[in-house]
Amino acid sequence: MIKKISITTRSRAEFIDITSKVQDFVKESKIRSGACQIFVPHTTAGLTINENADPSVKHDILNRLERLVPFDGDYSHTEDNAAAHIKSAIVGTDKTIFIEDGEMKLGTWQGIFFCEFDGPRQRNIFIHIAGK
């Protein structure tokens, strides 16, 4: 059971909270116990699970990644998105979350974020649920 979610990003770099979209699919699947896997089929974007209470956290992560891997650097790749590829390699493009009693077992402060590093544009996210 694989679902495709589409989102539109609005900045070159931003984190978009997709927790409720994933939760909707978990409910729809009627799976009570198992695992939910999320996969981003892009090479200049990624996924992170992090705090969704204070929005300053996502800005701090984005800013620090920008300092470590600046948009303008001495890169060979010529499409103005080498830094985005590198950031994608650092945060990764897949996450697994458990399902118990029909709910994702996230921690109190955890949300699931799509990480845009080369927007704005249309993006896809695949979700796969296994269990019973």
Added chain:
Amino acid sequence: MIKKISITTRSRAEFIDITSKVQDFVKESKIRSGACQIFVPHTTAGLTINENADPSVKHDILNRLERLVPFDGDYSHTEDNAAAHIKSAIVGTDKTIFIEDGEMKLGTWQGIFFCEFDGPRQRNIFIHIAGK
């Protein structure tokens, strides 16, 4: 089958080897073949699979992460743990390890480490085993 392990960390930043705790649960599960997934439900901690023979390796990883993402930086988040959130995004909070013949298929030098970036405190780790 989800198990919760609780651990107590003793420093602001440290790596704690949880390999034997996970192995105990794999044995208890009686699963012979499948996958063991580990998930940390915290936003200022993470997981890494790395060398558990020479303890200097974990210190080198911690020290380099601290240099790349210093505790004191120009962060917006005000709880003195912005760096911990960023380190969590870099190492990640979920890992999958295969099970064969009832044992985790880790490499010779691999151990599973809980990464504390904002301790000391009480922490939880979820383990999920799928297979037969």
Added chain:
Amino acid sequence: MIKKISITTRSRAEFIDITSKVQDFVKESKIRSGACQIFVPHTTAGLTINENADPSVKHDILNRLERLVPFDGDYSHTEDNAAAHIKSAIVGTDKTIFIEDGEMKLGTWQGIFFCEFDGPRQRNIFIHIAGK
């Protein structure tokens, strides 16, 4: 169903595209729908899913990781591979990719790369497929 792939790396640091090797195993498995998990049982290597069209992308990733975590640094670990352990912790050693209609659901530009950070040498990669 776990398969071991062996590869020989030729440089201290390089990314090797293993997409077709993984795809061969997916076909061989006859699994039509499920998930393919890849695991590197080494502590100085890793995995990344990134662009496989322009080879400059992998060089940009390697070069930036080298700048962030230089081979020569003030490390405690004495085997001349502390930086390799740290890079492994950053990119990670496991990836999950979905399978639909008997094919891996990778994005248009995505390839699966083995990341050598302490070569050249012989390396193993484990692949596990679950589904039906």
